[in-house]
Amino acid sequence: MTGTVTDAVTSAPLSPCIEFRLVADPNTFLSGNGLANAKFRILIPSDTEVLWKVWLDGYKPWYYPGTSDRSMATSLRLMPGQVRALGIELQPDAAVQKTGCPMPIGTVIQP
Numbered sequence: 129m130t131g132t133v134t135d136a137v138t139s140a141p142l143s144p145c146i147e148f149r150l151v152a153d154p155n156t157f158l159s160g161n162g163l164a165n166a167k168f169r170i171l172i173p174s175d176t177e178v179l180w181k182v183w184l185d186g187y188k189p190w191y192y193p194g195t196s197d198r199s200m201a202t203s204l205r206l207m208p209g210q211v212r213a214l215g216i217e218l219q220p221d222a223a224v225q226k227t228g229c230p231m232p233i234g235t236v237i238q239p
Contacts, residue, residue, distance in 0.1 A: 129214065130169045132167050132168070139177075143166055143184075143202060144164065145229035147181070148178045151179060175205065178204050179203055183227070185228060188218065189224075
């Protein structure tokens, strides 16, 4: 999967929070910031259905295939060797509840 994430109004590049969930087991997921920058290339497990959410405080969430309505989200499934390019535009919305991002990938928490 390759693509870009920008502000839908200003076209400014954004580094969002991202979450992938396996459709077969929704409790198995990977989320965090640092998974994707404004210009990204992400390896998606082939032949596996995943749900994909992109969000950032101050913007409406984005769900694959390109909706801010979670009920309209569909799963993504890529075949081996298949590459899909996306231009993700996040819609600014000051009323969106600020949730922040999970820990950056690679973060280690010491007790």
